[in-house]
Amino acid sequence: MKPIDEHTPVIVGVGEITHREKRPEAGLEPVALMARAVRAAEQDAGAKLLAGLDSVDVVCQYSWPYADAPGLLARRLRCQPARNVYGVVGGEAPVRALHEAALRIARGESRVSLVVGAEAQYSVSAAAQLGARLPWSARDDNAKLLRGADYLPPLVVKHGVFQPITVYPFYENATLAHWGQTPRQAWEESCALWARYSEVAARNPHAWRREAFTAQDIAQVTPDNRRIAWPYTKRMVANPLVNMGAAVFLTSVGHARALGIAPQRWVYVWGGAAAEEPRDYLLRDQYHRSHAQDLVLETVLQQTGGVSPFEMLELYSCFPVVPKMARRTLGLGPDAQMTSTGGLSFFGAPLSNYMTHAAAGLVHALRAAPGKTALLYGQGEYVTKHHALVMGTQPAPQGLPAQDYRVQAQADARRGAVPPLVLDYAGQAALETFTVIHGRDGRVAHGVVIARTPQGQRLMARVAPDDTATLAVLTDLDRSPVGRQGDVTAGEDGLLRWRAA
Template sequence: MPPARAVPIVIGVGDIKNRSQKVEDAIEPLNLMLHATQKALEDTGLSTSAAKELQSHIDHVGVVNTWTWLYPDLPGLISDNLGIKPKFKVLSHHGGDSPAKLFDEAARRISLRQSKVAIVTGGEALASCELGSCAAAGKMPPPGWTSPDESGTAVSVSDLSSRQQGLGTLHSIGLPIHVYPLYENGFRAHRRQSVEQNNKESSELYADFAKIAEENELAWNYGQPAATGEIIGTVSKKNRMICFPYPLLMNAFNNVNLAATCLLTSTEYAKELGIPEDRWIYPLGGAGTSNAANFWERPNFYSSPAISRSLDEALKVSGLAKDEIDVFDFYSCFPIVPKLACEHLGLPITKQNKPITLLGGLTSFGGAGNNYSMHALTAMVRELRKGKVQRGLVLANGGMVTYQYVVCLSSRPRGSPYPDRNPLPDLLTKDPAPEIVEKAEGGAVIETYTVEFNRDGTLSRGHVVGRLKNSNHRFIANHGDENTLKQLASATKEQIGRDGWVSTTGDGRNLFVFNNSGKL
């Protein structure tokens, strides 16, 4: 007869912030993660010798893939530095869902007695390295950093050339700054909001987030006066429009040096070590799935089936109703993600009676690459330990509204064994997209859109997702003339649902115009 399942718990959490951007102070992601792991070990409250004993039993190392640096074997390097030889070494894919997914997998392995002690960790040093002081000083790699893996491919959030986007690459669309606005505009039109109402809602939402980050000492913007809704919603030299309708302060800020670690084990081993029960926080369950990788192959642009299904199934496997959650942390690279989550759960988007972020959002807390939600998990553990609330939920989002993972935690245990699997498939296929036409010709209607701006505030390029009138097939297009571009950029008139004409050019691109002459 197999032994009874173990009960997984979080016994330690640790966060590190290296605010200095001086070259001599640059700390590589590997060492930031090691510092965060040491903090998590200290957070158990054990003596130094007992913490060392605990460290020696770490047999699962889950690592969120870092944007900052190319490592040949990051889980192996962490293990070597900790002096351990784990049975499981896991490196995530690139996606902001990774912290929650790794956390759920670690809890499951402990429950199944495949693992005794697990860490999940991640970190970035983008402020010091890729985007910051070292690059500016021409000192790459910074002194003392691990030699990079030359065979790897760097991650860029601002370069389409390295992305296999097909139609997206042809039309210069596919980055986060493009795709999330497509959803915001689609969501606004679906709810029959005006552009002004939508901007006010986004501004209020992010102003509330900024106030939380202002008081969160782990946030990148800690101690700095929080931007008001008026500042966030007003386009200015310091808050230029990136892609309509999002100015800079509604975009994720990734230029940070942050790391975090969660340390998990079983209730049995925690008792053996003498870790007080008031340090224990119980993972209840998790679930995650993804929408189609290509945004144009999704059913619509006003909802995310992956967000909805991940929320529903995580609650279900955790044995909870949505009303039983006391505190949430919704991923918030752009306002649309927490909006979609709130809409699905029936929560107000502004003026909530329950927190929907503990950190302050990716603009004010800091984007932390793929690792933002690891900080949400550590913050959730601390919040639940206070005893004022009992249950929390973390929604981690990755890609272009693509990958989703949700986990629930509590200060009290489940009444049954931890779920033995993620109940959702890797990819949702139930709700297919309309048929896609690569070369579009004829009368058309705008389904959603965005406009890209230059750094000086001038208009750069219009992006249209539309439907052909004669077939209802979907297409992607760019603006076809300056008049169309100016109309798309209107901050007063709704463009979704407007008629126009689409034609294919010699280079294979589709161009959309607001006329019915059939000529571009």
């Protein structure tokens, strides 16, 4: 047997904390959650990792922004890492941080690395409702928290489709038509998938909501499960109202041996890939697939040398369409178990930090299943940023790839021509995709469609809430409206209107 290179990166410790304290004044602030997760991860490893810690990645957090989160955490941990970095926002960010930490270890640039993050939105929201002051470390009220409205074009902001819950339905409704499903069939697939995610969360001691839901529970629209944006209900939406922290320690095989960490606790980083779609989703060639997602997942399949070799998976789950797209690219069946954690709707959605928890869940699962491999796949923004990482209980057959893990050029090469966007138009246009947005009272606020003119141009238009005939066409469960012709006119507010022909 070939000896293992001493610089081979391994995950050796993982820690999580879920703090369900209802009283805001007793809630733990994010940096305290991080510190507890780090201590738990060190204990999990069974070695004094903090003493040699030289690299820290703090996942970007929103619930309580600090002026210097990495520095504040270092002081709490009483350590002085040479590299102490605050990450950028994005659901894929922890996957990238873990991947790059592994590469630095493999190059000999780091001995002990830490990826950590936390959110405390549950306490922050509870305090805001009560008008209570939280006795936490100083908050940076000048922090610039990046949101979709900051970088997406004014047109989508005016239409009210600049948040994840209003954008992902465009992909949901386009993919089902492309796959030849009726909306009802796609809806049933989503509900069954989410029921399986909830079952995993119910078994996870760290999950925020440990309750198994049936597909019917997820499908039925009730006051407690209102429609938010067609076709999604509240139980299909990521839940950020949580207090959670997670941490992952990585080191080299050589240093793990020197610290006396048992090999049975090592999880090897095999490799990974990353790519992105254009940030402005109106500049994408279509909405029934993501070339970046496809290339990333195809690349990790090639790295492992087989079709669907992963016995364990964490496919990002902000909304059902994401794992539905991913499992088709991976060649998985509709009943595949696609989470080790429970999903953002049920486990909880500590914003950019969910995948740190997912990594911890996969590490525990792998340790209990020698010889297995796992896939950690994260996504950020609006089907925009994609990063996948392969892990295993044995060293990678070919070692950790040293080349650039980005497959951006290949993804860009697959992209078709982008339809030119028109702001002023009158005439017929065929529906490309759509959603219908509901208010908190459950009533329709308005619909939004993306459509194509006979000349191949793209436009965005609104459907009025009193246009019941068009709304009925859009929400027909037995026939997809994608491809349906409609009449486009100008509205008094300067936005286009679309009415089904």
